[in-house]
Amino acid sequence: MDPVKSLVTDLVSRLGTHRENLLPVLQGVVEQQQYLSEYAMIKVAEAMNLSAAEVYGTATFYSFLENKKMGQYIIRVCKTITCSMKGKQQILSAIEEMLKIQIGETTPDGVFTLLQTNCLGWCHKGPAMLVNDEVYSDLTPEKVRDILQSYLKTAKS
Amino acid sequence: MEQQLLKRIDLIFNDENDWQEILDQTLAHDNTYIINALVSSELKGRGGAGFPTGLKWKLTSEAPGIEKYMICNADEGEPGTFKDREILSRVSFKVLVAMAVCARVIGAKEGIIYLRGEYKYLVPQLNKTIAEFGAYCGRTGLDFNVRIFLGSGAYICGEETALFESLEGHRGEPRNKPPFPTDYGFRGMPTVVNNVETLVHAYTIFKYGAARFKELGVASSRGTKLFSVSGDTPIAGIYELELGMSLSQFVEEFGDGDTKAVQVGGASGFLVPRKKFDETTIGFQGRLTGVSLPTGGSMMLFNSSRSMYNVLNNYLDFFREESCGQCTPCRVGCQILHKGIEEVKRGERNAKYLQTLLLLTETMQLTAKCGLGQSVANSFSSIVENFWEEMIY
Ligand SMILES: Cc1cc2nc3c(=O)[nH]c(=O)nc-3n(C[C@H](O)[C@H](O)[C@H](O)COP(=O)(O)O)c2cc1C
Ligand code: SF4
Numbered sequence: 001m002d003p004v005k006s007l008v009t010d011l012v013s014r015l016g017t018h019r020e021n022l023l024p025v026l027q028g029v030v031e032q033q034q035y036l037s038e039y040a041m042i043k044v045a046e047a048m049n050l051s052a053a054e055v056y057g058t059a060t061f062y063s064f065l066e067n068k069k070m071g072q073y074i075i076r077v078c079k080t081i082t083c084s085m086k087g088k089q090q091i092l093s094a095i096e097e098m099l100k101i102q103i104g105e106t107t108p109d110g111v112f113t114l115l116q117t118n119c120l121g122w123c124h125k126g127p128a129m130l131v132n133d134e135v136y137s138d139l140t141p142e143k144v145r146d147i148l149q150s151y152l153k154t155a156k157s
Numbered sequence: 158m159e160q161q162l163l164k165r166i167d168l169i170f171n172d173e174n175d176w177q178e179i180l181d182q183t184l185a186h187d188n189t190y191i192i193n194a195l196v197s198s199e200l201k202g203r204g205g206a207g208f209p210t211g212l213k214w215k216l217t218s219e220a221p222g223i224e225k226y227m228i229c230n231a232d233e234g235e236p237g238t239f240k241d242r243e244i245l246s247r248v249s250f251k252v253l254v255a256m257a258v259c260a261r262v263i264g265a266k267e268g269i270i271y272l273r274g275e276y277k278y279l280v281p282q283l284n285k286t287i288a289e290f291g292a293y294c295g296r297t298g299l300d301f302n303v304r305i306f307l308g309s310g311a312y313i314c315g316e317e318t319a320l321f322e323s324l325e326g327h328r329g330e331p332r333n334k335p336p337f338p339t340d341y342g343f344r345g346m347p348t349v350v351n352n353v354e355t356l357v358h359a360y361t362i363f364k365y366g367a368a369r370f371k372e373l374g375v376a377s378s379r380g381t382k383l384f385s386v387s388g389d390t391p392i393a394g395i396y397e398l399e400l401g402m403s404l405s406q407f408v409e410e411f412g413d414g415d416t417k418a419v420q421v422g423g424a425s426g427f428l429v430p431r432k433k434f435d436e437t438t439i440g441f442q443g444r445l446t447g448v449s450l451p452t453g454g455s456m457m458l459f460n461s462s463r464s465m466y467n468v469l470n471n472y473l474d475f476f477r478e479e480s481c482g483q484c485t486p487c488r489v490g491c492q493i494l495h496k497g498i499e500e501v502k503r504g505e506r507n508a509k510y511l512q513t514l515l516l517l518t519e520t521m522q523l524t525a526k527c528g529l530g531q532s533v534a535n536s537f538s539s540i541v542e543n544f545w546e547e548m549i550y
Contacts, residue, residue: 022326027274027309061328061481064274064310080236081471082387082457118312118475120275121239123387123457124394133277 004040007032012047022048022058026065034070034113034132041067063117071106071113073151076130080119083126087140091127092116094141098148111155112148159375160438161401163410166373166381168361169244169354169397175364176250177293180257183363184299188218188262195359198367199379204230204315204352205422205453206528207441210359213349216339217263220347225265227256228324228343228350231272232308232315235423236475237455240383241353242276243395248357249283253290253303255356258363259349260301268303269343271320274310312479316527317342317350319481330483331527354383354454375401378440382454388420389413389460400441405434407456415460418543423455424472425532428465430543465544466502472536473498480529487530490521494537501548508549511541 001009011028015021025048029040036059045052059065066074077083077092092103095114099107106113122128125137129144136147183191195211202208217225229252233241244252256268272279287303294301306324308314314323318332321343342348351359358380362370373380378400387393390411398407408416418430421439427450429437437450459468473495482488497514500506518534525531541548 019326020324023309023323024307027307058326058328061330062309062311063478079471080475081468082237084467084471085388085463117275117310118478119234119236119238121233121242121273123237123239123385126387130275135275135278 004029004033004037005043008040008043008047012044017048019048019050022050022055023062026055026059026062030065034072034074035066035068037067037069069106072111072155073131074113074115075148076115076117076120078118078120078122078126078128079116080123082123083120083128086126088127090141091129091139091144094144095148098145109155111152159401160403161375161399163402163406164399166397166399168365168381169357169383170247173248173250176254179360179364180254180293181297183254183258184261191258191262191363192218194362194367198362198370199377200355200358200362200370201378201441202352203354203358203382203453204350205235205425210351210355213339213351214259214262216337217347217349220340222347224267224344224346225263226343226346226348227260227263227265227268228317228320228348229256229268229270229353229356230315230317230320230350231270231276231353232312232320233273233276233353234312234315234479235425235453235455236472237385237387237420237423237457238453239385240395240454242279244353244357244383245270245272245276245279245283249286250290251360252353252356253286254363255351255359256303257290257294257299257301258359259351259356261299263347263349265349266300266302268301269324270303270305271308271314271324272305273308273315277307280305280307311481312475313481313527313529316529319527320350321348328481330481331529333526352453373399375438375440378438382439382452384452384454384456386411386456386458388456388458389416389463390458398439400439402439403435404429404437404439404450407439408434408458411456412458413460415462416458417461417463418459418465420455420457420459420468420536421450422452422535423457424475424536425528426450426452426455427535428468428539428543465540465547466498469498469536469540469548470495472540473533476529476533484524484526484530486521487525487527487533490517490525490530491533493517494533498541498548508545511545511548515541 045055122137127139128137200210314329319329323329477491522534
């Protein structure tokens with residue numbers, strides 16, 4: 001069985017086919033795959049006895065359920081005014097320079113995707129960002145370079 | 158106008174080791190007693206809307222339904238708010254005790270914590286607390302189970318009816334109100350939705366009694382409130398303060414000596430310019446409190462180096478992205494407002510266009526389906542009217 005199909009089968013058998021489990025199932029796919037491919041959504045629809053359009057319509061409502069191919073690590077830099085005031089732009093520039101990508105892009109090796117997001121709830125310790133589920137606050141350009149470096153080391157080759 | 162001196166309080170984060178005792182001792186009272194205590198404390202919801210908590214529990218307990226639900230709203234998405242996370246990291250037993258008491262009062266067996274996806278890292282620790290709590294409930298014969306449901310990056314899911322939709326596996330699009338959640342909530346059943354902080358205040362009331370709680374604050378704004386303080390302040394962080402202080406006192410305590418304006422209540426709240434600090438009270442609206450601004454606790458300070466145009470632009474960008482898009486006044490309105498102020502700034506439209514945009518926000522206030530679209534007018538009009546020049550030049 002292909003990995004996406006077995007992931008979906010496994011999630012649905014563990015969580016159940018009830019509609020209320022749709023979000024947890026989709027979250028489970030994203031946790032492993034970083035995004036929802038069209039194929040994954042079709043498999044979820046089949047396994048939960050829903051139309052693919054229902055799954056797509058629900059999934060695309062939620063900004064963390066990406067439906068474009070993402071890198072292994074998704075960087076989400078907070079763009080709320082308080083983080084901007086504390087130097088968010090320098091953080092973004094440091095990331096863009098280091099990874100040679102712009103906001104919305106993925107590195108060619110598929111390791112990082114750079115995105116912005118709304119308030120992460122760390123305004124007193126801005127600038128802040130998420131890398132997948134991990135929070136980093138009080139960022140400086142040096143700190144952010146170190147953080148990304150450590151992710152590079154653990155990246156799947 | 159009744160105001161209160163700024164006072165730091167330590168009730169929310171103080172010791173929670175007595176949670177088992179507080180739970181037992183509260184549940185020893187009957188439901189009517191508990192509801193009456195909450196009603197007489199005059200506790201109002203800390204999620205933003207300020208609905209009386211005792212009344213909410215009472216209405217839900219009286220509403221007919223085969224099942225009922227207790228939901229803790231931990232979606233905390235309002236820009237500048239970060240207090241609920243702190244509560245859940247430090248005193249989560251207090252939240253669980255209040256959820257369990259509420260469940261007994263309304264007749265619910267299931268409790269759900271709707272946690273924003275951005276706080277997913279909290280889940281392992283929270284689940285441990287929930288397991289320990291569940292084990293204690295089991296031993297004492299209380300039939301109540303709590304689970305966590307994770308959001309996925311949608312601010313609107315903090316709106317209670319959108320939250321139900323999300324829990325039910327749908328797009329987080331707000332429902333029409335009425336019917337209200339007290340009658341028709343999760344799975345169409347009577348449901349109490351309470352903010353994380355509201356529940357901790359309920360715990361304080363169970364522990365110290367309604368009378369002690371009511372001694373704090375001013376008329377129509379009783380008790381304390383957690384404030385998330387950020388922006389141009391040397392001491393950004395979370396502070397528990399007595400309700401009812403003037404904004405000028407707040408600025409004296411937290412400002413950097415050059416505070417030009419404070420945004421009270423996040424992007425959906427109001428911007429208050431320096432000249433109105435004195436007359437503005439932090440608390441819920443009431444006949445006695447004059448100009449009184451409610452807040453989920455977000456307090457953003459701006460000093461004179463900041464452009465209020467940039468602030469407004471940032472908020473409108475937020476609303477434009479987070480509007481669920483279900484109703485036209487909000488979906489299209491947010492886009493027009495955002496585009497509009499950029500056009501005025503670039504000189505592509507003359508300043509009078511701002512007047513047209515102000516009218517548009519009035520229309521949104523009247524016709525948008527939920528609080529998101531309705532409250533865009535708050536920050537828009539308070540920023541544009543007080544900093545007209547900054548919008549243009
Ligand atoms: C757009 C929007 C977002 C909201 N987000 C939250 C939130 O993140 N947390 C919260 O507790 N309440 C939020 N609310 C308020 C809830 O709808 C609801 O009133 C509240 O959770 C009730 O709890 P309380 O009575 O304890 O305040 C939001 C409301 C709106 C209109
Ligand atoms: S006001 Fe905005 S967020 Fe609320 S229902 Fe309408 S479109 Fe959705």
